[in-house]
Amino acid sequence: MGYVFAVAAMKDGKNVTYLPSYGAEMRGGTANCTVAVSDDEIFSPVASTPDYAVIMNKPSLAKYENMMKSGGMLFINSSIIPQGLFRSDLAAVRIPANDIAREVGSDRVVNMIMLGAFTEKTRLTSLESIISSLQENVKAKSASVMKLNKKALYRGAEYVSRGNE
Amino acid sequence: MKQIFQRPKYLKKTPFHYCPGCGHSIIHRLIAEVLEELDIGDIAVGVPPAGCAVLAYDYLDVDMGEAAHGRSPAVATGIKRTLPDRIVFSYQGDGDIAAIGTAETIHSANRGENITVIFVNNGCYGMTGGQMAPTTILEQETTTTPGGRSAAHHGHPIDLSEMIAITHGSVYIERTSVHSVKHILGTKKALKKAFNCQMEGRGFSMVEILSPCPTNWKLSPIDSFRRIEKEITKAYPLKVIKDLTIGEK
């Protein structure tokens, strides 16, 4: 998800850095990546205080809520994270991504739903750029996977644009 | 006047520095003769070891690139893969090939590197003063096996050639000796076959040569030859250990 976003922002002409977690944290737990996007040179790929965070599970919420910049925005997968925020200076965008994914027809597109919602809300890049980035990265896969991803992106975007969150 | 003996083309005009009765001089000469007879001296690159024979490049008149102790097969791999149409050989002692460089040797063989390894087995670390080698036979006295090598204390001598033979990439492995004229001629034949094997692109070839070290064995050259015949060949029998060179490549 972070990678697709980073490529999209690069295609928009922005400077980007994409920093994955690696090694022992490759799967599960609080595996994460940090994407920095800027019109200017990006110095640190490490975020002191992120502006935005997309939170996919409970341990991640506990870990990253404290790090956020005051006034920052959290995108929360509310299907599996029912609780609210401790901090009152952050905005929460709650998306029942697993539920929407089931409607779309595949549990595997949860991340695309979150990405669609994130893109629509932040406008850091466009859905078109995200799709063109996706196309580059799933070119080996079948057209049906692409179709499903697209559908999920739009459903995520639609969810937040209707003010459901 | 008919010339019946001359210096081989690929030996330099340098007197050998090796001890009297040492096998290296004989083996160097055999390599030079084989390179000449197969007409591959001009495309040969040799990798000498750390040990007495490190100075092989002072005698063999072919391109030579020195390797660290035990690393010759890895260096030879790098050369051969870069220049597959050249003839690449390593020249290694027993400590070099069967102790510190065991991994490099086994894996080069197992990858089937198309190189030729000349393994000189004299049962001791000659250059450093005659310490126990992995091939030192049981009961043999060395500077680090006072009272003789004991299986209980020092472990058994290693059968490196037999080990190499079971790797899938090795094609031709033979153990020979240089303790008599007959055996010297046999060694030459084996060397020729090993280089031929490489020329035909068959894969890893190795000749283990039992060689005397009179100085460290504390024997006369003649007695050293006798010792090989009587004792060493019992522990390390002379034979073709593996030969897959028959048939079409």
Place this chain on the structure above:
Amino acid sequence: MTDKVLMRGTHVIAETAIRAGCRFYAGYPITPQNELAEYMSGAMLKTDEGTFIQAESEIAAVNMVIGASMAGARAMTSSSSPGISLKQEGISFLAAQELPAVIVNAMRGGPGLGNIAPTQGDYFQATRGGGHGDYRTIVLAPAKGQELADLTIKAFDYADHYRSPVIILIDGMMGQMMEPVLLPEPLQLSDLPFKDWILDGARRRPSRIIRSLILDPALEEEHNWKLYRKYENISRELQIAETYQTDDARLVVVAYGTAARIAKGAIKRVREIGLKVGLLRPLTLWPFPVKAMEEASRFVKEFLVYEMSTGQMVEDIRLALKHRSEVHFHGRPGGIVSTPDEIAKIITSLYYRRGLEEEPG
């Protein structure tokens, strides 16, 4: 912009190496640089005569590189800290035998097995030789995606030009991070510099020997002085450093690689509150950019060295400054990557503690 690709650091180095004419790679798996070898394993197949070998050990890998270099190939190996320790024998031989080769070290936590997090604990090992004997190794320290590409090209050029091993010193983070990179055009092998010393068979020329055994102490001394003269030339010709906002700076932070990026982010923050702080970033760790340090010390009396170690480069800085300026140190060893905020706090506190906010009298 569309020509740029978003690539992780290890892939940038691998792809650029091939474009620079590298046709031999041998390596052994170790985190955090496995992606370099993995990339090479596929990319080398697509070249005409390229070789990729997953070696049986780090030692074998570097010795294969020695062989390939003897045979004239542009050759490379990569590893991470514990693996680089094993390669030191080979690096010493490369230096002694004057063979070009490029070695990538993605530093991780240490000593010992340590961890796989990014650190800078191998500065001494890289710049002080690491292996045995009286030699130096050129050490390049990129800090950006594009620099990984640019310095990889340079690494091969320097290696050939000076007939010396060149180390590209990164850390796990530089290796994993992705940034947009404009890759260089591939070089044709026929355009690479001709080498008149390689071992390719003595056809129509006298036979050659590449060796490091020099038993006669007088000749070994001569060889050592020859290498020394080469290192003197490199020291003169190859110092590279970047400065950022040093013109009016009262405090200059010195950092390289990942640490320099964090420091730059911190400097941007403290500049916003009016602190006159700049950055000096060595791109060559050996030769150390003494000239840039001397230049900076003419106007700056306070330096803060930030390293992801307990302090190694700081010794070179003290040597370069010869006590003309105050040198402070902040280190985070063990794999902790500071945030720019943390470094900004360190800078700010130091700045006021040293009274730098006052106009000089």
